[in-house]
Amino acid sequence: MNKPFLFTVCVSSLLSAGCKSKTGESASPNIILILADDLGYGDIRYLNVNSKIPTPNLDRLCNDGMYFTDAHSNSAVSTPTRYGILTGRYCFRSSLKQGVLFGYDKPLIERERPTVASLLQTKNYHTACVGKWHLGLGWQAIDASRPIDSGNVDYSKKVDYSPNDIGFDYSYIIPASLDMTPYVYLEDGSVVDSRIVNLDGANTPRGNFWRGGEASQSFTIDDCLDHLLGKVKQYFINRRKEKQPFFLYFPLTAPHTPWLPAERFRGISGAGTYGDFVAHVDFVVGQIVSTIDSLGLSNNTLIIFTSDNGADWKPDDKARYPHLANYIFRGEKSDVWDGGHHIPFIVKYPGKVAAQSSSDALICLTDFFSTFAELTGAFIPETAAEDSQSFLGALQGSGKARDEIVNHSINGNFAIRIGEWKLVNCSGSGGWSANEDPLLPPVQLYNMKNDPEESKNLYEQHPEKVEELKNRLDLIYPENNSSPESR
Numbered sequence: 379m380n381k382p383f384l385f386t387v388c389v390s391s392l393l394s395a396g397c398k399s400k401t402g403e404s405a406s407p408n409i410i411l412i413l414a415d416d417l418g419y420g421d422i423r424y425l426n427v428n429s430k431i432p433t434p435n436l437d438r439l440c441n442d443g444m445y446f447t448d449a450h451s452n453s454a455v456s457t458p459t460r461y462g463i464l465t466g467r468y469c470f471r472s473s474l475k476q477g478v479l480f481g482y483d484k485p486l487i488e489r490e491r492p493t494v495a496s497l498l499q500t501k502n503y504h505t506a507c508v509g510k511w512h513l514g515l516g517w518q519a520i521d522a523s524r525p526i527d528s529g530n531v532d533y534s535k536k537v538d539y540s541p542n543d544i545g546f547d548y549s550y551i552i553p554a555s556l557d558m559t560p561y562v563y564l565e566d567g568s569v570v571d572s573r574i575v576n577l578d579g580a581n582t583p584r585g586n587f588w589r590g591g592e593a594s595q596s597f598t599i600d601d602c603l604d605h606l607l608g609k610v611k612q613y614f615i616n617r618r619k620e621k622q623p624f625f626l627y628f629p630l631t632a633p634h635t636p637w638l639p640a641e642r643f644r645g646i647s648g649a650g651t652y653g654d655f656v657a658h659v660d661f662v663v664g665q666i667v668s669t670i671d672s673l674g675l676s677n678n679t680l681i682i683f684t685s686d687n688g689a690d691w692k693p694d695d696k697a698r699y700p701h702l703a704n705y706i707f708r709g710e711k712s713d714v715w716d717g718g719h720h721i722p723f724i725v726k727y728p729g730k731v732a733a734q735s736s737s738d739a740l741i742c743l744t745d746f747f748s749t750f751a752e753l754t755g756a757f758i759p760e761t762a763a764e765d766s767q768s769f770l771g772a773l774q775g776s777g778k779a780r781d782e783i784v785n786h787s788i789n790g791n792f793a794i795r796i797g798e799w800k801l802v803n804c805s806g807s808g809g810w811s812a813n814e815d816p817l818l819p820p821v822q823l824y825n826m827k828n829d830p831e832e833s834k835n836l837y838e839q840h841p842e843k844v845e846e847l848k849n850r851l852d853l854i855y856p857e858n859n860s861s862p863e864s865r
Contacts, residue, residue: 546627650699753770
């Protein structure tokens with residue numbers, strides 16, 4: 379069985395995007411999804427007037443479109459969030475229950491699993507992924523009797539699983555984060571430069587961190603972000619005269635460690651090297667928008683900018699710089715507190731999404747699947763995207779998107795939010811900010827409307843709410859197991 383998202387009439391509104399124009403060409407919009415890596419809500423000056431980082435391009439994007447004040451990643455760290463973005467499912471339904479993958483790890487998304495890319499292919503989209511993958515690859519071993527790892531990868535052979543196997547027509551990626559080996563580019567599953575050398579690691583000063591290990595001889599960590607930007611620009615140039623709409627997924631490598639802003643951005647912010655790197659990210663976004671404008675594609679292109687989780691901005695960083703990367707939210711990347719997953723989310727779609735607008739709708743990054751389906755008139759199989767809900771109505775300013783959301787920490791702890799109430803199923807942050815403490819209550823309950831800083835635990839005052847949210851979480855994630863079809 380299928381879930382249809384078809385439109386019975388074509389009207390001059392956002393819902394007409396999948397209809398035919400008078401020329402017979404598809405009016406479906408091009409879609410660009412830009413995913414920053416570890417960027418906080420408070421980094422963007424338009425969203426936080428006290429930000430110490432100049433972000434003119436992101437500010438302009440906010441002004442030209444809609445920003446969301448209550449958007450969340452499904453996880454507080456990279457790999458599980460990316461799983462959710464592409465599949466429309468919470469990652470705890472997969473085999474990954476905590477932590478992240480590394481560069482040599484096996485693929486997390488099954489070949490037969492529908493993704494937003496394969497969904498859009500059914501509506502005649504050309505699909506591309508350029509940037510950080512971090513969802514596992516099918517490396518070929520030199521010695522099949524030994525595990526895939528450093529020293530046992532045949533980089534001359536095409537991987538037997540890449541983004542191209544789950545819906546992307548074109549891919550140009552690095553395997554994982556820019557601080558994880560191996561440091562290579564893969565184009566459509568083949569390593570671009572198979573001359574492998576050993577790259578020394580680094581761990582000083584703060585933020586200047588990467589692991590040592592195998593790398594292509596031509597790979598330069600400092601140049602990676604701009605190199606990927608160049609590939610994206612070329613992709614737009616290649617697609618500009620095509621009648622076929624395109625979907626580009628551009629997961630950035632920044633401002634995740636290593637913090638390596640280009641020379642022209644150094645010293646530009648009041649938040650140290652991290653802030654300078656965010657300014658570099660802002661420049662990249664500006665280049666994307668200006669390239670689309672220069673090619674005459676802007677009027678029929680939907681641009682979304684967001685982040686995979688909160689910023690890696692620690693108490694020592696706050697003490698050194700008067701900058702709140704995660705705004706007023708408690709915690710940081712990795713945590714189930716809001717600082718770990720309450721993220722910036724900006725949408726620009728000229729003539730379809732109102733400029734200078736905002737939405738307080740609760741949305742999740744798992745919601746791309748259903749939103750793109752509704753936008754294009756695609757079908758969602760009944761067994762796919764069970765944690766995805768369309769926010770198309772919110773983009774039109776006509777209402778909220780979802781009533782509840784589940785968030786997952788790096789340690790495998792959960793928070794569930796229903797309306798204004800949020801339950802955390804542990805005594806700590808679930809991540810790096812605060813360990814479990816047997817002297818503290820075993821659960822936390824917050825009223826996010828009255829207390830967005832999560833400063834007052836109300837579990838004793840509202841035991842009925844604790845029970846209600848715990849029961850709901852148990853229904854969504856029974857007995858700490860994934861859904862049966864994905865075990």
